[in-house]
Amino acid sequence: MTTTVTLTGTGVPHPDAARAGAGVLISCDDIHLQVDAGRSTTMRLAQAGVGPHELAALLITHLHSDHVTDVADLVLTRWVQDHLHRTGPLPVVAPDGRAPAFVANLLDAFAYDVEVRVRHVQEGPPEVAGHWFATPDVPKEVWRSSCGRVVAEAVRVRHEPVEDAVAYRVTTPDGVVVVSGDTRVCDEVADLARGADVVVHEACRASALADAVRGTRFETIFSYHADTVALGEMAQRIGIPHLVLTHLIPAPRTPEQEAEYEEDLRRGGYRGRVTVGRDLAVVTVGGPA
Numbered sequence: 001m002t003t004t005v006t007l008t009g010t011g012v013p014h015p016d017a018a019r020a021g022a023g024v025l026i027s028c029d030d031i032h033l034q035v036d037a038g039r040s041t042t043m044r045l046a047q048a049g050v051g052p053h054e055l056a057a058l059l060i061t062h063l064h065s066d067h068v069t070d071v072a073d074l075v076l077t078r079w080v081q082d083h084l085h086r087t088g089p090l091p092v093v094a095p096d097g098r099a100p101a102f103v104a105n106l107l108d109a110f111a112y113d114v115e116v117r118v119r120h121v122q123e124g125p126p127e128v129a130g131h132w133f134a135t136p137d138v139p140k141e142v143w144r145s146s147c148g149r150v151v152a153e154a155v156r157v158r159h160e161p162v163e164d165a166v167a168y169r170v171t172t173p174d175g176v177v178v179v180s181g182d183t184r185v186c187d188e189v190a191d192l193a194r195g196a197d198v199v200v201h202e203a204c205r206a207s208a209l210a211d212a213v214r215g216t217r218f219e220t221i222f223s224y225h226a227d228t229v230a231l232g233e234m235a236q237r238i239g240i241p242h243l244v245l246t247h248l249i250p251a252p253r254t255p256e257q258e259a260e261y262e263e264d265l266r267r268g269g270y271r272g273r274v275t276v277g278r279d280l281a282v283v284t285v286g287g288p289a
């Protein structure tokens with residue numbers, strides 16, 4: 001078996017042609033799990049050779065728009081293609097607070113499209129298979145593949161004032177991948193990530209840019225994201241072998257700017273392997289990248 005991690009989007013709300021919205025694809029052979037679906041996720045998945053019908057599940061970390069704007073495209077495209085693939089509703093795994101209403105409202109917004117397509121060619125309206133769970137304060141299993149070989153656990157992270165923000169830990173026969181979602185550096189992710197092979201973590205150069213953003217709205221925005229120096233300290237403390245940075249704030253545009261992310265981690269004391277994420281970068285779990 002082979003497990004890979006593909007970054008389908010490393011960007012943030014600001015549009016960037018090189019960086020789609022937040023998303024990570026974890027593939028264990030033909031079991032494909034998508035974590036978050038920000039802007040252009042469906043297109044990035046197509047570039048990675050994975051269609052909406054091939055997703056075993058979509059895992060949502062939280063409902064900030066940059067993580068969910070492409071949920072509609074995934075759900076509706078899978079539905080439109082169902083006559084070809086017969087894979088049925090997309091399983092959506094998410095905290096139960098507001099996610100069920102989010103999905104219902106999203107489908108409601110396309111009511112006219114649904115009506116005319118059902119009248120014309122579709123056999124019925126689109127649906128999702130909701131796997132809603134109460135946001136756990138300690139890691140809890142929230143999804144398991146039908147074959148039982150791939151398991152996803154979730155835990156609450158620190159992205160206040162967002163309620164019900166979670167990180168995921170996906171275990172396959174090849175190893176363990178953790179995806180932080182959006183969070184400050186926190187003990188909850190540290191506990192979830194202990195023993196993981198690959199940790200995909202959001203990254204914000206808050207320490208390095210503290211003077212530049214003081215008194216601006218960016219200072220507030222930075223406060224609920226993961227400072228890269230603190231992240232390096234945490235990653236070293238718990239022994240993460242491979243740290244993959246994504247959701248990069250600010251988006252690096254040159255190799256030198258990418259290197260600054262790694263320098264921040266080293267300043268925090270991290271000595272493990274670093275990948276500063278680019279869209280469609282692929283990391284192999286339990287083997288060479």
Ligand SMILES: [Zn+2]
Nearest residue numbers: 022064066182
């Ligand atoms: Zn975000």
Ligand SMILES: [Zn+2]
Nearest residue numbers: 062064159182
């Ligand atoms: Zn967020």
